[in-house]
Amino acid sequence: MRKIGKGLYIALIMFFLYLPIGFLIVLSFNEGRSMAAWTGFSFHWFEEMFESRMIMDALYNTFTIALGASLAATAIGVLACIGLQAMGYKSRQSLLTLNNIPMLNADIVTGISLMLTFVAFGISLNYETIMFSHICFCIPYVILSVLPKFKEIGDNTFEAALDLGATKTKAFIKVILPEIMPGILSGFLLAFTMSVDDFVITHFTRGAGINTLSTLIYSQVKVGVRPTLYALSTVIFVVILIVLVLTNIISSKREKRRLEL
Amino acid sequence: MAKELIRLDNLTKSFGDNTVLKGLSLSVHENEFITLLGPSGCGKTTTLRIIGGFEKPDEGRVFFEGKDITDLEPNHRHINTVFQKYALFPHMNVEQNIAFGLKVSKKSDEYIKEKINYALKLVNLEGYEKRNINSLSGGQQQRIAMARAIVNEPKVLLLDEPLGALDLKLRQEMEYELIRLKNELGITFIYVTHDQEEALTMSDKVVVMNEGVIQQMGTPEEIYNEPQNAFVADFIGDSNIIDGFMIHDKLVNICGVDFPCVDSGFGENKAVDVVIRPEDVELGKPGKGQLDGEVIHNVFIGVHYEMEVMAGDYEWLVQSTTSHPVGEKVSIKVKADNIQIMHKPQSKDEEALDLDV
């Protein structure tokens, strides 16, 4: 009996989480604009979505910014971790505290502060300012993912490589990098996700004319141009589903290979 | 004879395809220090966990003071456990850990305070009440885990390889501590280990297990001096296990030579396993003993010399405080009552462990 209760609870929560999304997906195939009356199956909202200049531009911006920002943040973050390892406890702790600020601060504060800075220095708000802001808030996520991995590196593996004749660079690539790679990948992924999903910071740092997915949706929802957005939701959901399934398969294959070794 | 406290009746337990216990039956009496001894996977820990209530057997029953407790939850049994990794609550200090069980049974504050004092004194950690668990060494944590269990005055204390994480000296100290505790408290101890030294040092009774089956049960002396099959002989202490032929009662033929012995009932002209402990092999000048041979190996390990003698086509393991150099010709002599006859293994679990080195 208890087991049924537990299963029911899990199912309820899952239902709660997926009902709205599911609803949007269903509506995206609806012929009409109505939010509840089904008038027939159609793909035409999808067509309209792909034909919409606005949506496609926003998609393009979202992903290029996310890619650029997460790559830059990953590079800066990994270098930072290497540098942090070389520091004394006090300096490291103070830098890490500073690092946490963008994460702990409400994004409205971060967004506003960045905008004010740009304006104060006479920089006009555009694509680059969005990119810069995204790099800023992505770096902490990278550092938080990569730093713990450094603790897991064997104590003397780097020295062992040098002892066996490798140069510093080679030793780094062959010994250190593979150990921290899982952290780098998860940090990159996390940064990418945070960037794609960001609204508030982009909202403040974009200026007029540039839209990412989030800001576009925000402006469109008010105006009332809905059904293409349902189609967008479906597309995004499917993409995320595929990505998550793939990463799960890849990581479980990795686990299997590890166990077999 | 002491009262029977716990009875295990035909316990069978499997995990997936792995049958860990095969019809195990055992009786534990009041005030006994009984040890379940065996290699990893033999089922000793599973047996302990079934007694404690953390596993339910697939078949068989568990009786405590005559009552069937097989389905009783662990928190309702008058049994306490000292876990292998101590399982001390990290968010509580020493006295809160020890007081846990007493608080649950709603004892008064004065009673609890008294008991904590008594327990800490018993394990020689007076004054440690407010200490943080993480600040304690392994040995100290182990003693606090003991204190936490015994303070509830259980009738039976279960100990799951508690000395495994301690270094040698500390372990030996703790072995004596445990014996002292058992005598002072008058509790029944059920102890699980793979270390034969612990088992032989502390126990009143040793139960040797392999592959879910009891191989032999007896006092430490019985187990050591009179192993009943190749597994027990090999697992406990070092042994020479030699193929032999029982000519008739009290006479066995090993390596082509007749050796008088003291065992009977093994039939006539039957193949048997002969167990001779290395310390019971006497070396002398060639011709002066029962069998001649040559020393092929000699290592000094402190307590004695560990030697191997090739005689009669068998590599005899010999331990002696007298050294015989490699190459020396010697004779072997064994007293009749130092020869132990065993039946050949009837099943795989009775065979000596084969280690892939």
Next chain:
Amino acid sequence: MYKHRGFALPFIIMIIIGTLVPLCSIVFYGFTDDTGNFTIENFLAMFSEEHIKALIFSVLLALISTFICLILAYPLGLILRKSKLGKSGFVIFIFVLPMWMNFLLRTMAWQVILERNGLLDHFCQFLNIPFVEIINTPFAVVLGMVYDFLPFMILPIYNVLKSMDEGLIEASYDLGAGKFTTLRKVILPLSVPGIISGITMVFVPSLTTFVISNMLGGGKINLIGNIIEQEFTVSANWNLGSGLSFVMMILIVVSMVIFTKLDEDGEVNLL
């Protein structure tokens, strides 16, 4: 030996221009007026009647949402801890998936459901009851907050419960404690770090949101986030907006400190 402090230089530069300078900008704008003279008007503005009301209201809604997320997520974590489902990566998958969906789309979805002519409306018509007006009420905003932030409460709680030492729970049973007592005395105290994590990740975004109140509250629900945002977009009173943001920031820091103090001494006293 590959470690060299110099590698952290780009990072330090980014901290300076990306975090420290912007923070100074807020302070600067917050404490000046539009002519550039020093003033604490903007700082004090938070304590005016209109703003205080909005602030208290926002704190209230954020606390309610956080609380609801907590009581939904914790039992879920407990159930998943023991189930086979919970042991596989399936949980992460199922509960993380909504988190990856765009936050605005998810909020929009509730708008679609709750509005006139939406799913709820049709459902009410089906049952022949008058339209249940949830949209544009605080209830809708709380619903939106819980919906958007629930996964952020589930994950840290699930993580801390999943990695809890089973031996401690067995030890608790062994010493006579039943399921509920074990939960109260062992599991709950040891899961506090996860709870704090979850609370932080829900309370702060809930407190400062303006999107959820805009989309699900119509123009009627004015949270402090809305007020601040409007100072920058509609009123163009950046000084006021900065002053209010500054107070917000202090508030958040204070509440974080309170939450982490709870971790240290609150829990043990609660028993």
